[in-house]
Amino acid sequence: MSDIQQHTIGIILNGVTGRMGSSQHLMRSIVAIRRDGGVRLADGSVIMPRPILVGRNVAKLRRLADEAGLEEISTDLDAVLSDDAYPVYFDAQTTDRRVEAVTAAIQAGKDVYCEKPTALNSADALRLYHLAREAGCKNGVVQDKLFLPGLRKLRRLIDQKFFGRIFAVRGEFGYWVFEGDTTPTQRPSWNSRKEDGGGIILDMFSHWRYVLDNLFGRVRSVCCLGATHIHKRWDESARPFQCTADDSAYAMFELDGDIIVQFNSSWATRVRRDDLLTIQVDGTDGSAVAGLRDCRIQPASATPRPVWNPDVDQPLDFYDGWQDVPEYETYDNAFRAQWEKFLKHVHADEAFPWTLLEGAKCVQLAELATESWEKRRWVDVPPLT
């Protein structure tokens, strides 16, 4: 065991006391990697992350560190940024604090990795990217959906040219987020208030951008309609409040390659489909429907030939005639998978295409979708550089 060479990388984890930060980034990624002996490289050596938890509430930090079996915590970000023992900075704070902190980290020469959205508007987001590039800092943005088993199966089908020419994609995301009166809600109340940065377009279109760009083709234009279907909800203190943020968005996208995407996102819909997120891809040679973890396919040769006859019960069961894509590999947690790639990028210079530039594109799409909604027309998506 002692023969294995180990490369320790100090990582500043800022803002991981929140729900996503603590469960996905700290426990299921960094702590899990440490428990499994680090990230193994091709030469047999391993990268071992050494995290320090940074935040504003020392009691919360201490409790989380205990839970994670860690020692190092700090409430003094500036001090930690000037400490060479931590060459990597990670940011999972609320969005409004991100630009300032990431900028400081870049100026301190850190390699930076952060949650999305990277900024409140695309100009700021793009500026962050340019800063990092000029400073020569490696950089990355969380794009976890790409690492969902269901979407990785889609990726493989595309690589295998299963679909022939892809021409249409349909996405359905969402579920019923309870109002919080009789049944506890599943999401924080600020999500439903525009003035607090809430809204499904801002939250989810960042994801749809990198999913579409990476799997199918560059997003060329967008047409979006938002809505606030549920007018009244109850907050964490069981007080009713007026919902001001969009809880649903109906969108169409045009992609390079003349692919048309129709994508619904809603926290006010009841689910009658395979999963909370489903993406149907239609191509000349076959179709697939991916969920978070599963993916079903129907090749052209097995496509049923239905007859329209409402006078009799439909003789075909349209859920038959689809086959599960087999599990060829074990899929790690999506966040951990991307963390491992980022650590290999930092240490061994392996490829990592999901930079702050990609993060800026995500912010851009949410911005343009909102513009489309306001102007009631299609909006083109200009290239970012």
Next chain:
Amino acid sequence: MSDIQQHTIGIILNGVTGRMGSSQHLMRSIVAIRRDGGVRLADGSVIMPRPILVGRNVAKLRRLADEAGLEEISTDLDAVLSDDAYPVYFDAQTTDRRVEAVTAAIQAGKDVYCEKPTALNSADALRLYHLAREAGCKNGVVQDKLFLPGLRKLRRLIDQKFFGRIFAVRGEFGYWVFEGDTTPTQRPSWNSRKEDGGGIILDMFSHWRYVLDNLFGRVRSVCCLGATHIHKRWDESARPFQCTADDSAYAMFELDGDIIVQFNSSWATRVRRDDLLTIQVDGTDGSAVAGLRDCRIQPASATPRPVWNPDVDQPLDFYDGWQDVPEYETYDNAFRAQWEKFLKHVHADEAFPWTLLEGAKCVQLAELATESWEKRRWVDVPPLT
């Protein structure tokens, strides 16, 4: 049996040698009504339709009449229109011939009933309505989808206020129409040629108009994107041809009552849903998904509370937790059901809201959807009178 009073109504059936005309209107409606002893009225008497088949090809008319067990045929429309034995005129010709023939029928004082679309543009369609009104002719347009068992169940749910406030509707229509090379196609080739009047918007948006108007609320505006996903098909003589008409349309509608509708129509998609047409309705108190014949509901109180955790297989089966709406009645063929209502309207003056005005609205929506596609923006739907 002989005591039953019988009111015979002579009906001119023009253009029923086609597929829809012969099977739906002649065999499954008029002939079926005759075989079952006519349409029974509240007073116990019956209306007995007495059809005459009118067309251009005498051999075809003769064969069809034989098959239907009928005697009367004619190739001389003018003569039949001037014959008082036939007070009702029905038109199922190709659309380009409809305005002229229906106009003549109105001028001859007939009550008129016809297939949709009633004209090639909404101006002509509206003119037909005004003509009929001024002439005092009763009039109607086929709106068969309203009489589908699945949509009638939706109607009843709405009447029962099952949904609370309805805020969103999602429609999915379509299936894979084979290209015709290795597997026989299911639709005539002219459907795929713009120059021959083909296109899914022209064909289906007429239906979506009356479905939305009647079930949910007046269509206020439309945003539509059409596409020709399949570029090459094979015609009835197995010759390849270029597709010029739209085979798919992605649309959003806003309805009175702030209801948002997202509706996909496609002849180039593989079906992984309950039926060839499904309509999901989301309301504050519950949701429903209707197919052609079935309808499933999920009340608020039975709505599951899913957790987003892609690290484990989804523990919920989202197809459970929906209940079938029971079959409280036997549903007749949709075309026949509307025929019976029209005959009662003609004879007994019962209500029949699906007039030529409604037909004009249907043409209007297809027209405006096309305009929206061209202009890449939302288009408002002005009231027709």
Next chain:
Amino acid sequence: MSDIQQHTIGIILNGVTGRMGSSQHLMRSIVAIRRDGGVRLADGSVIMPRPILVGRNVAKLRRLADEAGLEEISTDLDAVLSDDAYPVYFDAQTTDRRVEAVTAAIQAGKDVYCEKPTALNSADALRLYHLAREAGCKNGVVQDKLFLPGLRKLRRLIDQKFFGRIFAVRGEFGYWVFEGDTTPTQRPSWNSRKEDGGGIILDMFSHWRYVLDNLFGRVRSVCCLGATHIHKRWDESARPFQCTADDSAYAMFELDGDIIVQFNSSWATRVRRDDLLTIQVDGTDGSAVAGLRDCRIQPASATPRPVWNPDVDQPLDFYDGWQDVPEYETYDNAFRAQWEKFLKHVHADEAFPWTLLEGAKCVQLAELATESWEKRRWVDVPPLT
């Protein structure tokens, strides 16, 4: 009805009192075509076959004609051949009588159609073809397996390029033919006697030739091992006899396109597979297993990734992961389907590629397979012209 133009074709049916002749050619083909109003042509007119039954046993002929609802029979072949009312001659006699009778029919100027094998050796079979060609007689040979629904589905998969590059084909034909002592046998006893023309190679390799040539590629070489696994059987009179003919044949073929075929035929095997005949096709993009009527496919993207671990029960069910090819059309009886094509060939000159030349190739393969068995080596298959 009386408007439909009808073309009557007189057909001499010689030797249809046997099992295959009476059930497949007479009852399920000619009689069925007559009952359904003839073979419909593109112009709306129909071909109506008018058969005369010819044979040696007048009582048998009379009985069969009664059963078939026919009038005309004869025991004088020469007389019938010289009668211009019958321009088509069909032969389903035992193989040893075929060459003489078909030769006479050609000399009488008939178009000829016949059962396989067309002769006892390929030289005779080829001579028949040349005779017919020189005489300008249309000609055809029964190749019914091509019209099996399962093989037609295979054909469509090939046309759809479902398989990518096909490299391997495995055929399994056969079942247990009972010895005839305690359980009645399913086949005539002469099948088991070499001296009476029996043997599975002679019987079945004719079929495999046209199946392979037509579906996959020209047969280039053959390696065959025959065997008489069951030594003793009981004949129609319950008398035991020594089996002298091969009841099983194990063969490999090489086809154009570097496709390798491995094909077992046996009347001494117990069936644990989908059907009495199964053909597995393996290609780079997918595989299929066709039976007589069904066909299952597995695309590359749904191919499971098994692990070899005999210490635990196999976790995969290898019968899952295959999808039925849908029934896109209704398949007629295979013999009738080919009869209809031959009649259209005779009357309307439609294409009919299954000529006496193809019949000669079938005889050739049986001949060369036998030679391979004797010489214990691969034998090349020279082109026939």
Next chain:
Amino acid sequence: MSDIQQHTIGIILNGVTGRMGSSQHLMRSIVAIRRDGGVRLADGSVIMPRPILVGRNVAKLRRLADEAGLEEISTDLDAVLSDDAYPVYFDAQTTDRRVEAVTAAIQAGKDVYCEKPTALNSADALRLYHLAREAGCKNGVVQDKLFLPGLRKLRRLIDQKFFGRIFAVRGEFGYWVFEGDTTPTQRPSWNSRKEDGGGIILDMFSHWRYVLDNLFGRVRSVCCLGATHIHKRWDESARPFQCTADDSAYAMFELDGDIIVQFNSSWATRVRRDDLLTIQVDGTDGSAVAGLRDCRIQPASATPRPVWNPDVDQPLDFYDGWQDVPEYETYDNAFRAQWEKFLKHVHADEAFPWTLLEGAKCVQLAELATESWEKRRWVDVPPLT
């Protein structure tokens, strides 16, 4: 417990750092035997193996020893061979190193046991056997397939004379080995390169020889056709390479007793059968189909009597009518089962028929199969002594 007499046998394990060596021979055999308290003999005493791991990479040896809970390792084979504490030598190196090492072990007076193939050609393999015999060394070769539960059930059926006279055997081995581009492959890349000793004939025909010889009868002659169906694969570094070794082999064998065997082996086929390896045995009184662990039988008295009628769906399900052979005993891992027999042979002189002579026969069959492929004819298999 302490009363049990224990006979320790020192065993040199050479080359067990590879996949098969470490998992099957070390962990599941030697370590498992040790953990279970040794191999119990009839007199109640036990044989306790005491292994020393020998190899070239000390780090790998150390890691493997740790994992196995062992102490002794060495990189000096000569030293270990001259150490009397280890009377048994086991070889699982790559084939090209085996002859030299086993020869040295024999010369050092060790009893030898080794993996197959025992040499690169049958002359060398036979020479090893003669050397061992002359030196009086006990010797054995791994023939694990014989100890598969499925094949042991076959063995018992044969012993029970279930089959009557066996006349035919059909083997199907193989599955889809992924190319390694989009889906990870299941086998090392050298398997696909002739120049690195790859090829399915070399790998698998060794197994088929001892399976056939032991279960059914001596292999008398072979006819084999090899093929490289997949032309391009991706290696361990994701680099594409040209495949030069055979990935499929279609073979026929004749055995003593006039049994005909048809055996397909392929790494380029999709599996629609019971298991990765299936062997069907047909006999006059019954048939069986064995997989790796299961075995199904159909006695003559339960054999269905199918009817050939492609006009209707086959009324018989040919997977019914077979019965599972019950599990009368618990089957150990196949490698362990043979190890135990070898240890009893060494210590207690119990019978062990799977000597180096049998190993030489296995090499011989692969050799002659390749010759048959090249010469395109049957090749006889001369006896080895």
